Amino acid sequence: MKAALLTIGDEILIGQIVDTNSAWISKKLNEIGVKVEKILSIGDTAEEIKWAVNFLMSENDIVVVTGGLGPTKDDITKTVLCEIFDTKLVFNQQALDNINELLGKRNVPINKNNFNQAMVPEAATIFNNKRGTAPAMLFEKNNSYLISMPGVPCEMQYITETYLVPFVKEKFRINNVFHKTLLCSGIAESVLAEMLEDLEDSMPNYMKLAYLPALGFIRLRLSIYDYKPEYQGAVDKVLEEIRKLIGNKILAEEDLKPEIIIGNILKSQNKTICTAxxxxxxxxxxxxxxxxxxxxxxxxxxxxxxxxxxxxxxGVSSEDLESYGAVSQQVVEQMAKGALELLKTDYAVSVSGIAGPDGGTSEKPVGTVWIAVASKEKILSKKVQFFNDREINIRRATNTALAMMIHFIKGE
Amino acid sequence: MKAALLTIGDEILIGQIVDTNSAWISKKLNEIGVKVEKILSIGDTAEEIKWAVNFLMSENDIVVVTGGLGPTKDDITKTVLCEIFDTKLVFNQQALDNINELLGKRNVPINKNNFNQAMVPEAATIFNNKRGTAPAMLFEKNNSYLISMPGVPCEMQYITETYLVPFVKEKFRINNVFHKTLLCSGIAESVLAEMLEDLEDSMPNYMKLAYLPALGFIRLRLSIYDYKPEYQGAVDKVLEEIRKLIGNKILAEEDLKPEIIIGNILKSQNKTICTAxxxxxxxxxxxxxxxxxxxxxxxxxxxxxxxxxxxxxxGVSSEDLESYGAVSQQVVEQMAKGALELLKTDYAVSVSGIAGPDGGTSEKPVGTVWIAVASKEKILSKKVQFFNDREINIRRATNTALAMMIHFIKGE
Incomplete structure (x- = not known):
């Protein structure tokens, strides 16, 4: 089964917004074993939309289209879909009721543009969109399906979870997909790859190992795209081998965000945390x-x-700020201890660094960061050295602090 | 001149990472008047890469490829490009020197995988990548160009700014593009569209007005894709008309992030800010x-x-927390005043709300948020009501607070 995503809108092509929708939809489809083969973004022109829809439908079982359904003049998706599927717009009472209800809640008066959103293609199956004024529409042509939905993330999410995923599950028989993700930190991608090279060479060829680095974390993902139960023994063996080779670099054996991992551990320990x-x-x-x-x-x-x-x-000492500077072991440890006392938590994490672009010196260049993690009994601090980009430095410092905190609260 | 972006990597197709690179590159190209016509993401397979490169090069003057250049086994872009451009890998001393220098700084030993990164296609022009171990490569075929660079954002950014943008500027003669963006808030997209409808109908057809809503903000963008100096009178007239119609909803007449607008105002006033x-x-x-x-x-x-x-x-009063609840005008105003005193700044902004999914009541449902902005002389507070999604509620509350703060410090 093949799927493709199509986003419509000049705002993506001129870089004014980042397409977060596609990753979100891909993840949801991937969870039920559907692999997205292509993600394509095009502009708000009839010609481009027609070409892209016909092309993607010709080689995929389902095409998910987002964007271009708003109430404004540059939203032409619906009209163009009518041309492609040779149908016309008809009035839909349920869509109008939904629009009235939503705008009523927000105290926005209904206008002509909103009313037009209740006009829907006759050939489409209409899905009510409880989070927005544009309904979702499902079309079919030569055994290929197309669903069109708004690009507003909360509306897209609602429609994907409520309609798209159940529809795909019911309509298609899908191969089982297997992913196992290990969250690693404290190691360079190339070093990790070298440590696992022999293992990778010896793996059965239905298995695939991917390295997904993200600013201090590496997600190591073992995948099988046509999973069968008889593969499980081989999977377990490979995982055991990975643990032997890089065990102390593994933060978690789940594909969860570090902040969720920390939350789960703290809840299980009934402990509290704060940051400085x-x-x-x-x-x-x-x-x-x-x-x-x-x-x-x-x-x-x-x-x-x-x-x-x-x-x-x-309560950081003025003297220490003066003699060691704000970016120092002394100060970052006092920040953590001060936060523990002030906010009365079990754990604290503190960070002090030079994010840049200014503020660096030859002794402490931009990218120098001190991090401390503390409990009442114990404090650990570490200096890390990043590079020149302010945003990257902030993210890396954050991720390194989260990784340190996970090891710390796990007692490692 | 037509451009397209191609991202290579299963991690985007399975939704494990969001493609932020494409928006970034698009924006940079757009600034110099190059419009990106398509953005395409495909997986790490030779077949897909070959098809996509040939297809995009056949209809574009330049194709920017990111991803698949890392040191690991799933990084096959370089090998496949060699096949497409009928060339072979040769050793490049400059690339190896760069790898040695970078890994040396990070105290990572060089290994075979890194050494392979110094092997480059003979037919390509090589650009040194000072931020990473994989160099960028420029190919040419039938007057169409392809540049391949790593997908790591800071490396991609460095290569785009240092090599790609200067190359495109020098190589192609480009139409002038004109964008004027007004940052608006406090109005629904459909209402804004209705207020501007007559104006939009009367605009010359070389002008285009786009609405880019983003959780409480709407960017209103007037564009001309083949700008000529004689259009400027008409542009000024349209902008003046827009100011008359929706002036009090306009936060700024620049396409800047709200946090940058706030910073610029505060710097010009020599004032300070804190948040609670x-x-x-x-x-x-x-x-x-x-x-x-x-x-x-x-x-x-x-x-x-x-x-x-x-x-x-x-210093929020225990009594008020008890009688009015944490999400109340009384508490949010005390938070702002408390922060002003504690942190000794000129302005403070405070927020207290129920982000969800839990914690709502019939009186204060999920999405209820109080926001206050304060100076020593004045305090303003406002209740807003959002909906069910935790992340969206946090973002909307943040954006609404930033918009309130902009009006407040501008004295509006």
Whole structure:
């Protein structure tokens, strides 16, 4: 079974927005064993849309189209789909009821543009979109299907989960897909690859090992695209071998975000955490609180960007700030201890570094970062050296802090 | 002049990573007047790569390829490009010197995989990649060009800025492109579209107006893809008309991120800011500090997720927490005032809300958020009601707070 995604909209082609939808849909389809073969982005022109739809439908069983369904003039997807599928727009009462309900909740008066959203292609099966004013539409042609949905992420997510995934599951018989992902840290991709090279060469050829590096983390993914139960013994053997070779670099054997792994461990330990952040500017706190239910273990954070905040709130010694500088072992350890006391948690993580582009010296160049993790009994700190890019440095510092925290709270 | 982007790698197709590179490259090309016509993602197979390269080169002047150049077994781009361009790998001393230098800095020993990265296609022009071990490669065939570079964002960015953009500028004569973006907030897309409909109908047909909504913000973009100086009078007239119609919804007349707009205003006023965040969990602080030089005006933040932190650090009254709840005008205003005093800044912004999925009540459902902005003289607070998605609620609350802050510090 082959699937393709098509996003429509000049805003992606001129780089004003990042296409996060495609990764999201791909992941959902992948979970049920459907592999996306192509992701294509094109502009808001009838000619491009016609070409892309016909091309992708000719070589795929299902094509998922996002974008171009809004109420404005540059939204032409619906009209063009009518041409492609040789059909016309008809009024749909359920779509209008949904529009009235949504706009009513938001106290927005309905206008002509919204009313037009209740006009739908006669040949399409219509899916009600409870999160937005444009309904989703399913078309069929020569045993290939096309679903068109809005590009607004929460609407796309709702339609994918509620309609697309159940439809695909029911309509197609799909090979089983197997993925096992190991979250690793503290090792370079090329070193990891070398350590696993002999193993990789000896693996059965239905198995595939992929390295997915992401700023301090490497996801190591073992995949089988046509999984059969009799492969399980070989899978277990390969995994056992990997553990032997790189066990101390593995943070978790699940494809979970580090902030979720931390949350799960803290909940199981009934422990709490806080952060004291300088160069990461609240990013660690923001990730930790992105997890539903994080209020159970996350108490808060002091973002101590200015040295006055390090002194006044976290109790960092003025003398040490003066003699060692804000980016030093002394200061980052005092930040962690200060946060532990101030916010009254079991664990604290602190970061102080020079994100750049300014602020570097020959002794402490841009990219120098100190990180500490602490409990009442124990404190660990580490200096890491990154490079020149501010955003990358902030993300790497955040990821390194999360990895240190996972090892720390696991008692490793 | 036509351009296309091609990303190679299963990790995008299975949704494990979001393709942020394409938006970044598109934006850079767009700035110099090159419009990207297609963005295509395919998997790590020779067959797909061959098809995609030949197809995209047949209809574009330049094809930018990212991914598949790493040191591991699933990185096959270089070998396949050799087949397509009928050439072979040869040793490149400059590439090896670069690899040695980079790995030396990181204290990583060079291995066979890295050494292979110094083998480059004989037919390609090689660009040294100062940020990574894989060099970039430029190929030519029938007057169409292809540049292949690593998918690691900081490497891709370096190569795009240092080699690709100068190459394209020099090689091609390009139409002038004109974009003017107005950052708007506090209005629904459909309402905005209705208010501007007559104007849009009366615009010359070389102008295009696009609506780019993003969780509380709408970027309104006026574009001309073959700009001529004689159009400027008409552009000015249209912009003046837009200001008359929706002036009070316009936050800025530049395509800048809100956090950069805030930074620019604060720097011009020589004022400082802090945040007190509950449901946004440090996200506002994280955005404000993503801006280079933000240490000049951003002092810090208290992420007061737990009520104990609201009380102990920000001085929120226990009684008010008890009687009005943490998500209330009383509490959010005390959070802002408390942060102003504690962190000693000129402005503070505070947020308290129910991000979900749990914690909602019939009186205060999930998505209820209070936001306050304060200076020593003045405090403004507002309740907003979002919907069911935790991540969306956090982002919308953050964006609404940033928009309120822009109006507030501009004295509007």
């Amino acid at each position: 952040e300088s160069c990461t500017g609240g990013r660690i706190a923001s990730l930790l609180t992105s997890v539903p239910g994080s209020s159970q273990y996350f108490y808060g954070s002091v973002v101590s960007y200015d040295n006055s905040v390090k002194r006044n709130l976290l | 965040e509950s449901c946004t969990g440090g996200r506002i602080a994280s955005l404000l500090t993503s801006v280079p030089g933000s240490s000049q005006y951003f002092y810090g933040s208290v992420v007061s997720y737990d009520n104990s932190v609201k009380r102990n650090l920000l």
